[in-house]
Amino acid sequence: MPVPAVSTGRSNHRWQNKVVFQKWLFILSATTPAFGGYLLFTLYPNILSIYYSLLNWNGIRQPVFVGIQNYMTMFEDQYVWRALWHNLVYTLAAPPLVILISMVLAYILVNKGYLFSSIYKLLFFFPNVLSIVAVSLLWAFVYDGSFGLLNAGLQLIGIDTGSFYWLGEKGTAFWAVIPPIVWASVGFYFVVFLNAMSAIPKSLYEAAIIEGASHRVRLVQITFPLIMPIIRVSAIFLMLSMIKGFENVLILTNGGPSGSTDVIGLYMFNIAFGKGSHDYGYASAIGMFLFVILVLAKLIIDKFTANRDAEF
Known part of the structure; x- marks a missing residue:
């Protein structure tokens, strides 16, 4: 079968x-x-x-639904717009400085061939290892009126500032917030640009040298265009972090003196968790407004910056 x-x-x-x-x-x-x-x-x-954001609530008592009242109050709040103006100034000032300094340092280290370059890499990157709290406390000591390094350094070159406290005056406190941000951020973007520049073929630089191009010409006409996608992404991260960040301002000045250094993130934080103020509903409305600003900032950056892949 x-x-x-x-x-x-x-x-x-x-x-x-x-x-x-x-x-x-x-x-x-x-x-x-x-x-x-x-x-x-x-x-x-x-x-x-x-x-x-639609509630009137302090985190303890029974929440009360108020609809868009928090948003209406926010748009009439002059301190919100003052804080946003400070954010705008910091966003226009700090990221270009970080990118420029990082690019120049990376270009020098890649093209000059210094001895002990690994030590320079470590020194430049070291501030990025520190926390924001440590960086802010360090710079608070630099700006101190009695024992600050800034006043001591100025006295060494013949500028007697006495016991001037740089974080105690409106004009100087506002601009004193920027150097700590730049100093703490340069190390990371230095490494990013260093790796990007190391990938550029040496033959391009050799051809430019034969043509008599200076370092400035090589940086502007060769390096800058070829790493533009990296610069674009770095600019996006820096600008968004400047808009939403507030930790360094909190430690250095807590928005003072008289609100001259207040930023939107710190203003929202103080409303929600500050002394004598626990309005979570209003703080959430500001947070939603900040979210919309971040999305719009990203869209604007995408609109006005080219997104092309480097070819070489």
Whole structure:
């Protein structure tokens, strides 16, 4: 009696289903922790903030629904617009300085061939290792009127400032916030630009040298265009961090004197958690407004900056 042929169609189908199941099981197991963390720590708090922004609530008593009243109050609040103006000035001042200094340092280290270049890399990157708190406390000591390094350095070159406290006057305190930000940020972007410049073929620089191009010409006409995508991304991160950041201002001046250094993030923080003020609803409304500003800033940067891949 002949043996019937074994059908392989059903077994192949089962095997394919098993492979597909294992594939999706691996994808879910690999992405669930990251996606779950995003939902729990990013998306859920943002959605909750939208709800809080419609309430009059101090975190303890029963919340009262007030609709868009918090937003109406915010648009009439002169301190919000003053803080936003400070954010705008800091955003226009600090990121260009960080990018320029980082690019120049990286270009020098790549093209000059100094001895012990690894030591220079370590020294330039060291401020980035420090926390914002440590950097701010360090610069608060630099600006101190009695024992500050800035006053001591000026006295060495014949400029007697006495015991002038740089963070105690409106005019000087406002601009004194920028150097700590630049000093703490240059190290990271120096490494970014250093790696980008190291990838540029040396033959391009050699051809420019033969043509008699100076270092300035090589930097502007060769290096700058070829690493433009890196510069663009760096500018986006720097500008967004300047708009939403406030930790260094909190430690250096806490927005003083008389609100002359206040920024929108610090103003929101003080409303929510400051002494004698716990208006979570109003702070959430400001937070939503800040979110819209960040999105618009990103769209504006994308609109007016080229997004081209470097080719060489």
